[in-house]
Amino acid sequence: MENNSTQLNIQQPTHEVTIFAEPIFNVGGLQITNSLLTSWLALLVIVAISLAIRLKIQKIPNKLQNIFELVLEGAMGLVDQVTNDRKITDKIFPIVFSLFMFILVNNWLGLLPFVGSVGFNVLEEGHTVFVPLFRSGTADINMTLALSIMIVIASNIFGILTIGVWKIFNKYVNLKALGDIFTKVKHDKSIVIVSPISFFVGVLELLGEFAKVASLSFRLFGNVFAGEVLLASMGAIFLYVLPGPFLFLEVFVGLIQALIFSLLASVYFTIAAQDHSEHEEEHSEKQLASV
Amino acid sequence: MQDFINTFHIDWRLMIAQMINFGLVFVALYFLAAKPLRNLIKDRTAEIETGLNDAKTNAILLEQTKREYADALSKARIEAQKVFEEGKKEALVKKETMLNDARAEVSTMIENGKIVLEAEKAKMVNDAKRELASLAILAAQKIIEEKK
Numbered sequence: 001m002e003n004n005s006t007q008l009n010i011q012q013p014t015h016e017v018t019i020f021a022e023p024i025f026n027v028g029g030l031q032i033t034n035s036l037l038t039s040w041l042a043l044l045v046i047v048a049i050s051l052a053i054r055l056k057i058q059k060i061p062n063k064l065q066n067i068f069e070l071v072l073e074g075a076m077g078l079v080d081q082v083t084n085d086r087k088i089t090d091k092i093f094p095i096v097f098s099l100f101m102f103i104l105v106n107n108w109l110g111l112l113p114f115v116g117s118v119g120f121n122v123l124e125e126g127h128t129v130f131v132p133l134f135r136s137g138t139a140d141i142n143m144t145l146a147l148s149i150m151i152v153i154a155s156n157i158f159g160i161l162t163i164g165v166w167k168i169f170n171k172y173v174n175l176k177a178l179g180d181i182f183t184k185v186k187h188d189k190s191i192v193i194v195s196p197i198s199f200f201v202g203v204l205e206l207l208g209e210f211a212k213v214a215s216l217s218f219r220l221f222g223n224v225f226a227g228e229v230l231l232a233s234m235g236a237i238f239l240y241v242l243p244g245p246f247l248f249l250e251v252f253v254g255l256i257q258a259l260i261f262s263l264l265a266s267v268y269f270t271i272a273a274q275d276h277s278e279h280e281e282e283h284s285e286k287q288l289a290s291v
Numbered sequence: 292m293q294d295f296i297n298t299f300h301i302d303w304r305l306m307i308a309q310m311i312n313f314g315l316v317f318v319a320l321y322f323l324a325a326k327p328l329r330n331l332i333k334d335r336t337a338e339i340e341t342g343l344n345d346a347k348t349n350a351i352l353l354e355q356t357k358r359e360y361a362d363a364l365s366k367a368r369i370e371a372q373k374v375f376e377e378g379k380k381e382a383l384v385k386k387e388t389m390l391n392d393a394r395a396e397v398s399t400m401i402e403n404g405k406i407v408l409e410a411e412k413a414k415m416v417n418d419a420k421r422e423l424a425s426l427a428i429l430a431a432q433k434i435i436e437e438k439k
Contacts, residue, residue: 020300030304039312046316050323057327059335065328072328097325098317137309141299146306147313 017232019225021140022131034132035140038115042105042137075100078259082266088162092269095154099147100262103138107224107254110136111247116228138224138257141217148216151265152209159272167275172209174202216264223257 021035053068061069075097079089109115119132137143159168170176177198184191227250234243295301 019298021305030308031302033300033305036305036308036312039309043312043315043319047319047323050319054323054327057331059331068324069328069332072325073332094321094325095317098313098320101320102313102316140305142302142305143309145301146309149306150310150313 016129017229021135021142024131024133033140033142034119034135035137035143038109038134039102039106039137039143041134042102042109045105045109046101072097078263079266082263083270085270088270088273092158092266096262096266096269099151099265100258103147103220103261104255104258106137106143107258108251109134110139110224110228111231111250111254116232136224136228138220139228141221144217144221145213147220147261148213151216151268152212155265155268155272156209158269162273163275168272170202172202172206174199177202212268216261220257220261223253227253 021033023031023033024037025032049064049068053065056062057065076089076093079093079096080086083089083092115134115136116132118134119130121128122131123129156168159171177195180191181195230246231243231250234246
């Protein structure tokens with residue numbers, strides 16, 4: 001009986017949707033996961049599309065160029081709505097648009113029929129486990145975390161380049177607010193209470209940067225991974241027709257998530273490029289003027 | 292933290308690999324597609340703007356030219372009318388002069404003709420007289436000869 005069950009296990013490999021990307025092979029100590037393979041595939045697709053556009057670019061656009069121009073113009077309009085400044089849009093658009101395309105292609109590649117279904121069997125603890133060769137790139141926290149860290153760091157660098165190191169430093173470690181206690185206390189006694197609060201707000205801002213990384217990465221990962229689980233579950237209930245509507249839903253979710261991630265990135269870039277202390281000073285000046 | 296890393300299989304090398312992937316996507320998308328396309332769109336927009344401005348200028352120019360053409364045409368008509376009138380007047384004057392000249396010439400010719408005719412007539416009469424005289428002489432001679 002035991003033999004029979006072992007045989008049964010070997011004949012019918014189990015496939016559990018894991019929360020992490022499964023390793024496929026090793027290159028010099030680096031485990032190449034199925035998600036990394038898919039993101040390489042996404043990279044290839046994007047390079048191919050870009051090359052096709054570059055080679056067929058012409059003043060009177062063809063179909064592909066038309067679509068791409070439409071997407072490009074629409075995306076610029078969206079980023080413009082966030083930044084409200086064409087100069088900032090021009091600077092951040094390449095990175096935001098690349099982010100959108102990379103996430104979108106990765107999300108959609110994860111929905112293709114061969115992703116999750118083409119793979120090989122591995123013997124793990126006496127069980128034969130099916131390991132898919134491809135898994136959506138964004139269904140791996142390493143990918144989303146990498147992108148989020150990169151965006152948060154890039155937004156701060158952008159802030160430094162736009163408004164200066166001192167202002168960005170003061171945003172997190174508000175030495176200026178602490179200094180104001182000594183310089184402005186004669187004119188305004190309330191500064192003794194306000195300045196430490198401002199300093200603490202700066203510390204919160206610093207924590208907020210970590211929160212940004214967490215929220216960006218887990219939102220994308222969670223949505224895409226949940227989509228995979230949902231599709232797998234629907235397929236397990238009834239393989240035919242039933243997953244169809246959910247597949248459409250996932251196409252939509254993939255687009256929305258790519259949009260949210262890139263728009264939030266543009267929001268972070270815009271916030272980093274704004275000088276809050278100037279706004280506050282202007283605000284206080286206006287208040288004084290109104291008094 | 293370790294639990295978190297173990298649960299999600301977080302690997303910094305994979306993260307760096309994904310960052311490199313994104314970098315490549317950025318390079319490919321920006322330098323191969325987005326930048327040339329944006330430049331192209333900018334150029335096209337500039338061209339269209341120039342074309343529209345040119346079209347506007349051309350329309351204004353066309354309108355102006357039409358007006359100038361109409362003005363020139365009407366001026367030319369007036370001028371032509373004037374020239375025609377003057378020509379007509381001049382022609383009438385010339386006609387009158389020519390007619391007068393012709394009349395004068397004709398009358399001179401008639402006068403001359405008359406004088407020539409008179410002279411001819413006188414000459415003819417003289418000739419006739421002379422002829423008649425010679426005839427009379429001849430006749431008288433014949434008569435005389437016959438009587439002899």
